[in-house]
Amino acid sequence: MKLELLLILILFLVGFWGIVGKNNIIKKIFGLNMINAAAVILFILEGSRSGADAPILGKEGLHIVDPVPQALMLTAIVIGVCITALALALAVHLYRVSGSFDIDRIRDKVHNEN
Amino acid sequence: MATPKTRFGKIWSKAGAVLSVAAIGFVLFPIFLADNPWPVEARDYLAAMGQAETGAVNLVSSIYLGYRIFDTLGETIVLLVAVLGTMSILSRVESLVDDSPADDAGKSGADKAGDALKKSGGFSLSREKRHSHTLRTDLLEAVTGKIGPVILIFGFYVMLFGHVSPGGGFQGGVIVASAIVFLTLGNPGAGTLLSNTRVLSTLETAAFLLMLLLSSSGLLFGQGFFGNPMAGAENPEVYIIILNAVVGLKVGASLGFLCITMMGGHK
Amino acid sequence: MRTEDLVFMTIMLPLFGAAIAFFAKAFPKGSLTSKILEYGGAVVGLVLPWWALIQLFGPVYQGESFSGVVGGWNPALGIFYRFDGLSWLIQLLGYSVGLAAYIYSVGAGPRGPAFTGIFLIQTAALSAAIITTDMFNLFVCLEVLGVTSYVLIPTSKKPGASLAAFSYLMVSASAMVLFLVGTYGLYRLSGSLAYSEIASAVQGLSGTDHRVYLMSLVLLVSAIAIRVAVMPLYGWLPDSHALAPHAISSVLSGVLIKTPLFALSRVLGLFVQGADVGLLMSYAGAATALVAVVLALSQSDAKRLLAYHSISQIGYVVTAWGTAISIGANTQAGLVLMTAAYLHALFHAFFKGLLFLSVGTTVDLAGERNVYRLRGAARYLRAGGDRLALTFVTFLVGALSITAIPPMNGYISKNAIGYGMKGSFLYLFLTLAGVGTVASFIKLSRIYWPSAATREEKSVEPAAEKGNAGLGYRLTAQFMLAGICVATGVAFPQVLDVTGRLLSGGQVLKQPNLYGSATLLKTFYTALAGVGLFMLIQLKPMAHILHVIRERPRSFQGLFVSFSLATAALALWLLY
Numbered sequence: 001m002k003l004e005l006l007l008i009l010i011l012f013l014v015g016f017w018g019i020v021g022k023n024n025i026i027k028k029i030f031g032l033n034m035i036n037a038a039a040v041i042l043f044i045l046e047g048s049r050s051g052a053d054a055p056i057l058g059k060e061g062l063h064i065v066d067p068v069p070q071a072l073m074l075t076a077i078v079i080g081v082c083i084t085a086l087a088l089a090l091a092v093h094l095y096r097v098s099g100s101f102d103i104d105r106i107r108d109k110v111h112n113e114n
Numbered sequence: 115m116a117t118p119k120t121r122f123g124k125i126w127s128k129a130g131a132v133l134s135v136a137a138i139g140f141v142l143f144p145i146f147l148a149d150n151p152w153p154v155e156a157r158d159y160l161a162a163m164g165q166a167e168t169g170a171v172n173l174v175s176s177i178y179l180g181y182r183i184f185d186t187l188g189e190t191i192v193l194l195v196a197v198l199g200t201m202s203i204l205s206r207v208e209s210l211v212d213d214s215p216a217d218d219a220g221k222s223g224a225d226k227a228g229d230a231l232k233k234s235g236g237f238s239l240s241r242e243k244r245h246s247h248t249l250r251t252d253l254l255e256a257v258t259g260k261i262g263p264v265i266l267i268f269g270f271y272v273m274l275f276g277h278v279s280p281g282g283g284f285q286g287g288v289i290v291a292s293a294i295v296f297l298t299l300g301n302p303g304a305g306t307l308l309s310n311t312r313v314l315s316t317l318e319t320a321a322f323l324l325m326l327l328l329s330s331s332g333l334l335f336g337q338g339f340f341g342n343p344m345a346g347a348e349n350p351e352v353y354i355i356i357l358n359a360v361v362g363l364k365v366g367a368s369l370g371f372l373c374i375t376m377m378g379g380h381k
Numbered sequence: 382m383r384t385e386d387l388v389f390m391t392i393m394l395p396l397f398g399a400a401i402a403f404f405a406k407a408f409p410k411g412s413l414t415s416k417i418l419e420y421g422g423a424v425v426g427l428v429l430p431w432w433a434l435i436q437l438f439g440p441v442y443q444g445e446s447f448s449g450v451v452g453g454w455n456p457a458l459g460i461f462y463r464f465d466g467l468s469w470l471i472q473l474l475g476y477s478v479g480l481a482a483y484i485y486s487v488g489a490g491p492r493g494p495a496f497t498g499i500f501l502i503q504t505a506a507l508s509a510a511i512i513t514t515d516m517f518n519l520f521v522c523l524e525v526l527g528v529t530s531y532v533l534i535p536t537s538k539k540p541g542a543s544l545a546a547f548s549y550l551m552v553s554a555s556a557m558v559l560f561l562v563g564t565y566g567l568y569r570l571s572g573s574l575a576y577s578e579i580a581s582a583v584q585g586l587s588g589t590d591h592r593v594y595l596m597s598l599v600l601l602v603s604a605i606a607i608r609v610a611v612m613p614l615y616g617w618l619p620d621s622h623a624l625a626p627h628a629i630s631s632v633l634s635g636v637l638i639k640t641p642l643f644a645l646s647r648v649l650g651l652f653v654q655g656a657d658v659g660l661l662m663s664y665a666g667a668a669t670a671l672v673a674v675v676l677a678l679s680q681s682d683a684k685r686l687l688a689y690h691s692i693s694q695i696g697y698v699v700t701a702w703g704t705a706i707s708i709g710a711n712t713q714a715g716l717v718l719m720t721a722a723y724l725h726a727l728f729h730a731f732f733k734g735l736l737f738l739s740v741g742t743t744v745d746l747a748g749e750r751n752v753y754r755l756r757g758a759a760r761y762l763r764a765g766g767d768r769l770a771l772t773f774v775t776f777l778v779g780a781l782s783i784t785a786i787p788p789m790n791g792y793i794s795k796n797a798i799g800y801g802m803k804g805s806f807l808y809l810f811l812t813l814a815g816v817g818t819v820a821s822f823i824k825l826s827r828i829y830w831p832s833a834a835t836r837e838e839k840s841v842e843p844a845a846e847k848g849n850a851g852l853g854y855r856l857t858a859q860f861m862l863a864g865i866c867v868a869t870g871v872a873f874p875q876v877l878d879v880t881g882r883l884l885s886g887g888q889v890l891k892q893p894n895l896y897g898s899a900t901l902l903k904t905f906y907t908a909l910a911g912v913g914l915f916m917l918i919q920l921k922p923m924a925h926i927l928h929v930i931r932e933r934p935r936s937f938q939g940l941f942v943s944f945s946l947a948t949a950a951l952a953l954w955l956l957y
Contacts, residue, residue, distance in 0.1 A: 002147070009146040013139050019555060020941045021131035025547070032554055039561045042146060046569065050152040054280065055173040057165055064173070066157040068458070068568075071177035072517055074284055075189045076561055078365075079524050082196030083554045085372055086531055089200040089207075090547040096207050097540040103937045110541045127938055134945035138559075141599055141952045144592040145566040153572025159457040167455065181458035184451045188509070188521035191396070191502055192528050194403075198495050199532030206538065316407045323400040330393060332452060339389040340452030 004045065012038035023102045025094065029087045036080040043069045043076075168342065169351030170277040179283070179357045184340050187329055190364050194322055197368045201375050259300025266293035273362035277351050283358040287365025294370030298377075314371040321364035328357055384440060385447050388464040388512065390433040391472055395505035398426020402501065405494035419494045426501035427480045430508075434472060441469045442879070444887020448514070460515040461575040463647070466883025470723055471511040471643055477865070478635040478730045479504045485738050485858035486628035488851020489745065491536040503529040503632070507640050514576045514647060516564045516601075520557065523608065523641065527553050530621070530633060537626040545620035552617055552940045553607055559948075560604035566597030580651035595654065595955050602649075602658055603948040608641040611662065611699050612669040613943040615692045616935065619676075622688035627741025628858075630684065634691040634737060635730030642695075642702060643723070649706050654955055656707045661954050663703025667810035670696030674817035678824065678918065679927035683740050683750050686825055687733065690783065693814055694729045698722050700807055701798045714801065716885045717892070721797035724880055728790040728869060732782035735862035739776035742767070742855050743828065755828040766852045773829050775859040780822045782866045784911070785815060785904060787896070790870035796900050797877070800893035812907065819911020820918065 015038060018031025047069030055067035095101055098109040164173045168180035178186045273286025298309035307313055332341030344350045402422030408415040440447075441464070450459035483500060486492065503526065510522035527550075534546040568574060570593060571582030583594045603614070610618040618638070622630050649655030670693050677689030701722035705715045746765035749755040759770040782791035795815065802808045869876050873895065881890035894900075917923055 002149070005146050009139070009142060012142065012146070013135055016138055016555070016945075017131065017135050019551065020134050020938060020945075021128065028551060032551060032558075035555060035558045039558050039565070042562070043565050046152060046565075050154050050157055055157075055160070056278075056280065057161070057171045057173065058278070062161075064157065064161055066152060066154065067160060067173040067177055068156050070174045071182065072185075072564075074174070074178055075185050075517075075521065078189050078284060079192050079521075079528075081369075082192045082528060083524075083550065085200050085376075086196045086203075086528065087547065087550055087554075088376075089203040090531075090535070090543050090550065093203050093207050093535070093543045094540070094547060097543070106544060107937070110544045127936070130938055130942040134942045137945040137949035141596050141948050142559075142562065144589065144596045145562055145600075148566065148569055148589065148593045150569065150590055150593070152569065155572045156458055159455070163455070177458065181452075181454045182460055182517075184460050185518055185521050187396075188506075188518070188525050191506075191525050192521075195499055195502060195525070195528045195532055198499060199528070202495065202532070203535060203543070312407070316404075319400060319403040319406070322403065323397075326393065326396055326400055333386060337453050338383065338386050339393060341454070342452070 008038050008042050025091050025101050040073045170354045175276050175282045179354050193368045197372050258296040262293050262296035276358040277354045283361025287362040290366030291369035295373045314367045318367040324360045387433045391430045391508045392505050394430045395426035395501040398422040399498040399501040402494045402497040419497050441466045460518045462512045463514045468511045472508050474727050475507040475636050478734045481858045481861045482628040482632045488854025510644050516574045533629045534621045534625045539624050542624035549617040549621050556604040556607045559600045563597040563600030566593050599952045605641045605645045611665045613947040616940045619688040623685035631734035631737040635734040639726040650710050659703040659706030663700045666696045666699030667807040670814040671810045674814045678821040679930040698726045718801035720881045721801050725794035728794045731865050732779045736779035738859050739772050742772045757831045758828045775863040778863040784819045784822050788870045790866050793873040796895050815907045816910040820914035823915040
């Protein structure tokens with residue numbers, strides 16, 4: 001069993017705990033970022049075990065790593081950033097209308113207004 | 115309502131959280147600890163043929179601007195939509211600022227932190243708030259104003275040399291975006307042309323349209339959509355360089371726009 | 382132009398339309414140039430693709446399919462796509478409902494270049510999601526679909542819509558991270574991202590590798606099931622569909638929850654374990670159909686009631702879809718069921734879109750959404766400019782369709798599903814759900830009943846103030862959909878035949894006889910039972926039970942607990 005993989009799994013689960021167990025919506029967004037980061041780290045780390053050099057050609061005798069995970073994760077990271085930005089904007093809006101970052105209080109407030 | 119205000123409700127909700135973390139952990143455990151050898155067919159193929167087929171020495175950019183450019187287009191679209199959405203939500207928030215609810219009773223710590231941030235204004239760009247900001251000092255303005263153009267040039271370097279060295283459109287674009295933020299912070303008066311959100315938004319749209327045109331350009335050369343129109347020509351990397359520049363502009367304008375919007379400086 | 386390029390026209394034209402519409406932002410608001418650019422973009426994005434669809438119909442009707450690698454790149458790394466009858470049908474669904482909803486939004490809002498562009502991007506992503514056969518590309522398409530919904534839902538400017546969008550964002554973005562982990566697991570096992578390559582690589586795995594594969598499949602399926610809103614994972618849907626602008630509600634309910642389902646059928650059809658997943662999904666679907674209809678019956682908000690019905694109707698689709706996959710999507714019986722599932726998805730998109738738009742117009746003009754309070758809505762319609770109360774007519778068409786009264790299209794698709802499911806115990810669930818549907822639509826249609834008590838009390842002024850806000854556009858869209866509902870119901874032999882041929886790759890399927898006396902009798906009894914159920918819920922104790930159901934605790938956390946437990950349950954189902 002590889003220790004680093006276990007650590008990534010723990011990182012993921014801590015992030016998931018942040019989403020499920022915390023009431024503060026900003027912490028929930030942090031949690032979302034953490035699980036996204038864990039997935040990215042996992043993909044990159046495991047993909048990098050297939051070689052020793054960066055996937056940039058030009059020299060002889062290179063033993064490059066698999067570049068596919070890196071290209072895919074580039075996409076995943078950008079998408080993660082976008083989702084975070086949007087979530088934060090929604091969080092700000094919810095704070096303005098309810099005066100709280102607590103998900104239950106927000107729900108109460110919003111529910112009463114409708 | 116469903117607010118778990120009672121002690122029992124709190125225990126119940128923690129139990130639910132523990133349960134769901136355990137359930138997800140159970141499913142993820144085998145995947146995270148998989149130890150079968152990493153498949154290398156794609157790597158070997160790329161090492162042999164990647165440069166010849168796309169012209170890019172940097173194999174990562176040969177994938178996201180060549181073989182899988184369709185994904186990249188989708189990704190830039192996510193960015194575009196997220197920026198527009200953030201912009202529209204935040205501009206709605208501004209109209210609410212004055213009449214935000216003021217009951218302080220029973221606020222949690224996080225809410226108080228939110229209040230503190232509201233008072234200090236953070237890095238907010240809106241002019242009337244500027245003097246009360248604890249985080250915007252003269253030092254900050256002098257440094258960011260001077261360093262901004264240098265970072266901008268570095269961003270363009272990373273963007274344009276993405277096909278031969280680490281970097282590319284996305285990385286360069288992010289650096290350009292940070293340069294835009296620096297320039298905006300460093301020129302608190304009128305700002306530069308790049309801190310005008312109208313300019314940035316037009317730039318973004320233009321880059322998006324260019325990106326679409328470039329991905330359709332293969333049509334004219336018989337490759338169909340998303341093909342490299344210069345494949346088989348003497349230097350197919352020209353296409354990669356152009357795409358890197360366009361993606362970089364798009365990302366730089368989008369993220370710059372996003373940051374300026376979040377700091378309250380959009381027009 | 383090659384036919385393969387036409388396939389991508391259905392994705393690229395809306396994107397070009399979006400780019401054109403975004404340029405309208407550079408011009409002053411309301412100026413002629415900006416209007417031309419915005420509506421020009423909409424025409425490019427929503428009308429021109431029909432030309433491509435018409436061109437493509439011939440080949441797919443003959444059973445041809447186009448597949449290959451996007452851009453002609455090497456298959457070792459490129460993105461595989463496949464355009465066949467299924468893709469054509471889903472695109473038909475997307476473009477028809479999309480066009481009607483857009484016309485409605487021109488009258489009713491939200492308006493503006495940004496909205497138009499995002500709407501077009503959503504349509505393009507729908508087209509792309511059904512064409513792709515690449516796992517990571519599907520991830521990107523689903524993210525685009527997701528991000529457009531998170532942005533479009535709060536455009537109604539209600540605080541509740543922001544909360545709904547936030548809940549949906551959190552649960553669906555977390556699910557997409559799990560989808561990514563699943564993609565990782567499959568890439569690690571197979572070294573490829575194309576469905577077919579993965580499916581052939583994972584055959585005959587054993588030991589830990591097999592477990593990795595199963596868990597990856599579980600993550601992919603549950604991440605998509607969130608989007609489809611089957612039973613334990615439906616929690617995000619009612620609020621977001623109820624509080625979104627009406628035009629968006631109709632697209633979300635009509636198209637967005639179905640496309641991922643049919644995209645998933647491409648994946649499941651290839652894997653051996655796909656049949657097991659299909660079976661479990663069909664159980665979940667039947668439970669969904671029944672439970673959601675009970676929840677719908679208890680609602681007081683008109684649009685939320687419709688949103689729960691979307692869940693219930695998607696339950697029908699998932700039941701038929703799951704059963705079709707579990708008995709093999711290429712067998713004769715499987716194809717007939719798949720045809721029924723698709724038709725119900727298509728018809729549901731038409732009639733639910735119609736219902737959302739009609740009810741939307743009504744509640745806008747009346748200024749009241751509560752089913753218990755709003756009465757005599759026809760009066761408000763007349764006062765608001767709809768002199769002949771045409772909205773009531775279109776509502777009636779939609780209500781008759783969803784309750785499966787002949788000759789509307791709902792009758793066709795529900796009975797086609799019933800025909801295929803006959804003999805299964807799930808059939809009972811669906812029949813009971815049919816009864817509940819009738820009852821709750823009687824309840825909803827009460828908003829149009831004249832009421833003597835309110836006639837004097839409430840003046841019609843609030844409605845008159847708004848004037849006829851784009852009523853012409855609204856009615857055009859409503860009549861478009863109502864016309865389709867009636868036409869597809871009347872011309873059902875042709876519709877069944879064409880759909881069957883497209884889904885089976887050119888075969889002629891033996892279609893059920895839908896106007897047999899037994900079927901008609903069953904419809905009659907269902908309607909009767911529905912009326913009975915409606916009478917029943919008027920009684921005090923029943924009304925109290927419904928009140929308890931309506932005010933049942935719902936929390937953000939519940940979304941995640943149900944999601945993770947459902948994922949684990951699916952894993953256990955596949956493991957043992």
